[in-house]
Each structure stands twice: as structure tokens, then as C-alpha cells.
Amino acid sequence: MAETLGMLCDKLTIVKLKQYHTDDEKRLESLNKQATQLQEEIDTYVADAVVGNIPPEKLTFAANKVFKKEGNETKEVVGDIGALFFQLADVNCRLWHEVEKGYDIENIPVSEKDNLVKMLAVLNLERNKCIDAIDARFLDLIVSKKS
Known part of the structure; x- marks a missing residue:
């Protein structure tokens, strides 16, 4: 998988x-x-993208999550x-x-288990939206810099 x-x-x-x-x-x-390796990798990645060593089409790798949108609303993801x-x-x-909480699932009341599973799913969707948004915003910055 490509890293973004x-x-x-x-x-x-x-x-x-x-x-x-x-x-x-x-x-x-x-x-x-x-942590140090990842910080260095981020610095190198950004520098490579800025000077054109990474083609713009490789700066994104959309999650393309397939899920039922109704009932699985996520927070809006906006900003720089x-x-x-x-x-x-x-x-x-x-x-x-x-x-x-899930690591102790046997001690979660049955009435709360559905909520936990739902929360995990929605938070994972939000996580992917954030990752995709960072990539899209970075792509925008790189493309606008070259224009």
C-alpha cells in the first residue's frame, strides 16, 4: 500500500x-x-512532494470506504x-x-454492546475521512504551488 x-x-x-x-x-x-522515524519520514515526504519527487497523483490514496451512509453520520472534517x-x-x-472497552467485551452489558460496535465503526469512518482530507489538502497545496 502506498504511504501518504x-x-x-x-x-x-x-x-x-x-x-x-x-x-x-x-x-x-x-x-x-x-516516533523519530515517522517524524523524519514525514519531513522527507513533504520535502520530496514540494520539489516534485512525488507525482501529484501519488499524494492521495483514498480509503473509498463502502458503507451504508444513512445512520452512519460522521463529523465534518474541515480546515488546513x-x-x-x-x-x-x-x-x-x-x-x-x-x-x-472492547478488550473487556464480556463485561459490557448486552444493552451497551451495539452502541460500542456502532461507535467503533463511525470513529473508523471519521479516521479515514481525516486521513483522506489531509491528503487532499496537501495535494491542493502542492498543485497550487506549481501553478
Whole structure:
């Protein structure tokens, strides 16, 4: 699968969440290396895109989620790259906490399980919207720079 700026940002937010939620020194050391690698990869990716080393058509890789739209409404995703990255980090935090609930699924009351599954699905849709929006906004910036 092709890596895009949105995908790299997604990975970085997940690494940061893992860092926040662990005290294990070995794991933290590994996560620190991953965070540094991802930051360097983002910097290189942006620099390569700006100078034209990455063709514009390779800057996006749409999720193309296929789902029933009715009943699965998601938050609006808008703004420049910083705002979109913030929204991605926010949705990944919310998704993290919902997934944590799922690890203890046998202790969730039956009446709440449907809500959990629905929330996981909707948050994942929002996550993909954020990734796609970062990629689209970055593409717009690169194309407008060349014009």
C-alpha cells in the first residue's frame, strides 16, 4: 500500500497514544524510535512532494470506504493541514478508548454492546475521512504551488 501524508500522520498519532499509555521502558524506547522515524519520514515526504519527487497523483490514496451512509453520520472534517491533523489525533484518541472497552467485551452489558460496535465503526469512518482530507489538502497545496 502506498504511504501518504495522512497515513503517516495517522501512524504518528497512534505511536504517541501508545507512548502515553505505557510505562514499560523497553516499549517506550522502541516507541521513541518509531516516533523519530515517522517524524523524519514525514519531513522527507513533504520535502520530496514540494520539489516534485512525488507525482501529484501519488499524494492521495483514498480509503473509498463502502458503507451504508444513512445512520452512519460522521463529523465534518474541515480546515488546513494542522486542523485536520488535530482532528485525526482527536478521533484516534476517542477510537483508542472505545477499542479499550472492547478488550473487556464480556463485561459490557448486552444493552451497551451495539452502541460500542456502532461507535467503533463511525470513529473508523471519521479516521479515514481525516486521513483522506489531509491528503487532499496537501495535494491542493502542492498543485497550487506549481501553478
